[in-house]
Amino acid sequence: MNSQVPDSTTVKREGGKWVRVHRVRQTGRHARAERPSFILLHGIGVSSRYFLPLTTVLAEHGDVLLLDLPGFAGLPRPERPLGIEDFAAVVADVLDAAGVTEAILVGQSMGTQVATELLATRPDLARGAVLVGPTTDASARRVRTQLLRFVRTVVHEPRRMRAIAIRAYLACGPRWYLQVLPAMMSYPTEDRLGRVSAPVEILRGEHDEVSPARWTRLLASRVPGGRTRTVAGAAHSVVLDHAAEVADAALDVLARVRRRSRPPAEEA
Template sequence: MGIRPNKQTTSLLSANVEVQGLHGRILWADGSPAPGAQTEPAYVLIHGIGVSHRYLARLHAVLAAKAPTYSIDLPGFGGTPKPDHQLSAEEYGAFIAGALSQSGVDDYILVGHSMGVQFAIEAALCAPERSQHLVLMGPVVDSRHKNLPRQSLALFLDSLLRESPSSNWIVITDYLRCGPRWYATELPVMMKYPTEKRLSLVDIPVLILRGSRDHVAGPEWSLRLSRAVPQGRLVEIPGVGHVAQHMRPKTVADAIRSFVAATSRHN
């Protein structure tokens, strides 16, 4: 597919993608190979509910310095058109796999954050022959927070006590752009998704990554997920909360690269 980039968005080039009537966006750094031109497995960054590529931008920049890296703005988020019906995690996963295939990105490492973990799992299950590794940052929904009040409290405490003003600003402004209606439409999908059960079907190396002070994805939950697959590993980023990739992008990128290097098929 020939990619015609749009004007830069937060220092990233972007192209619109459409898969089965759903509209999203793929983004890459200026100077990086355009989608379809990479010669090695690419990192693909997937945001969570309500937000966009913007809170992954620091991690994107660090990863892109050494490897092809793409971010995706999913349908209904980041200013993309809202679908006319509630989308399941499976539908989002199919959109990701379809958008990457359409864009010529054939081998990749999926990196999801928060609800993006659910989307990444489904994308890996949708295209197992193309998914080389799976990185799940701040995975939801922790078994301690299986009802909405507990999950909301965990997110509130994390934002209040653990995150920086810059990360909170990005998240809040993205929430406003998403709008309460679409956020509320997709929230039940997030809460009901059987993360552990679906992850157990994945047959590639999986890295579970959490901030050591994350109220949302706790240590016991994260450890359990890392043990749900044969090739699972847990890494904690010291001193940060749920949005670890914004607070410590280099440390997170180093952990991801080390994991990929240690578990690649040629090793």
């Protein structure tokens, strides 16, 4: 599968924080008058690069925005550590500026927390989400425990994912990573999802110990109609080598959003 090249890339300042936005416009194969937007949110320490195969699939169905969050992917680091709420506010500003009104969020790892916060606080922007490898398991919010789980998981990651991650971690730098880490560790995803009524699907890889099955089932139970999927052969970074499965979940969420918004006369 060829990776989609962004139609445009913009580095902009939102709320005093720098963010990079890669935009890919719908290819037209499945064009509709009401064109959705898929918003891709990366995990801690990495960048949006590992979303490129997924972008190729989703761009057949709508516009795709890949965001590099403040302090990551070589972007200037904010003067103070950001919480998940701060990252979500930056994303909301980007979507407001872009005129997005029907966003389907796809978050991976820490990106699932940013997506969750957007669902909870800006339902006018975020209409549904796919949460891939959500962190951090409420029963194991200790850095040592998460590190051990990550080590056991990373051996199952594809080699190219490890290469992408290493380059991204170097661009991020250990200082910013460690400044953001406490916010990721303490964010109560399970509680914030309790405020969400939008369609949500939760994916995890078969070999993902960072996001165990019981944790994803708990999260799904907090959302009306929440669904879970386990992707065979995958680890934590499902989005790179299993783009088709992630895209299928995103399109399922989009279909559920559209059914909800359909006028009663059309349902009859």
